[in-house]
Amino acid sequence: METHEYKTGEITILWKPKLCIHAGVCVKSLPKVYNPKERPWIKPENATTEELKEQLMKCPSGALSYKTNS
Template sequence: MEIKRYEGKHATVTFDETTCIHAGRCVGRLPGVFNLERDPWINPDAADVDALEETIKACPSGALGISRKDR
């Protein structure tokens, strides 16, 4: 299992591809952050960190994680 890390100024987002069920909530809620047509596909700095955290908490599989740098 490889968990990928995406570093941002205010938060680090983690993604476990083996856990993801491709529900699409992340892409639907924050397409500026989660964009499958871009490499890397996650840009933590493309949204407010509070909105980012709420979107990650809504991930039904738990494949996404967040570590805020302001806490």
């Protein structure tokens, strides 16, 4: 399945567009990170790693997830 990666020093956000149900939880939770009108639409540098992890666990479809960078 197609997966897009958006990296910071500590975390990589994984986005699987085919799983996305466009519930908008990400945009409502962290609008400085997620802006569908911009490219790239995910800017993980605009939040802390903990803020990102907390939001990513709330994605209802599982389209957004993360891995830690080692």
